[in-house]
Amino acid sequence: MNRICALGYWPLLIVMALLLVGCQLSSVTPPAAVPPASGEVDIPFETVAVNESGANIDAHVMREGAQLLLLTSPNQLVSIQDQVNPETWAHLQQVDFQQHAVVALFRGRKPSTNYQTVIERITRQDDRLIVYAQFWEPNPAYASAAAETSPYHLVKIDSSQIPAQPVELVLQPYVLTPTPPVQ
Helix, strand or coil: CHHHHHHHHHHHHHHHHHHHHHHHHHHCCCHHHCCCCCCCEECCEEEEEEECCCCCCCHHHCCCCCEEEEECCHHHHHHHHHHCCHHHHHHHHCCCCCCEEEEEEECCCECCCCCEEEEEEEEEECCEEEEEEEEECCCCCCCCCCCCECCEEEEEEEHHHCCCCCCEEEEEEEEECCCCCCC
């Protein structure tokens, strides 16, 4: 008799487990994964540089808070030279500003490693460029080195995608923290 009752609980437990997994998966889907809103047009981009650690950047030039910039000429590059490492600077020097513009997303000063910044999608809506980005935070379960960092992601877009009138840049960040594996 006990064996029959115990077997009767398995389907209920399986259904509950599936519901919990479904709830967990839906809660971590980033809002940027949804299709563009009405009137938004996706803008293709190519990564110029990603710096996850902030290595080789002087701590005194790291700024507080996120910074989103649209660079449309080589003269504007000088404004970010002290925020990028030499390798990134070399890549930026190769951008043809006749055909491309650079969207630069700097995360700002962080107290340790394991912060990451990822531009996920860029859309245009009228005179606005909307940048959807993942801001990865370190999980306390993982080790992070105590070092000031300033993660960034720099991408290039086709200049023809930039509205003719003054452009409003809109940042839509989504904060993520990696979940340690279940043991």
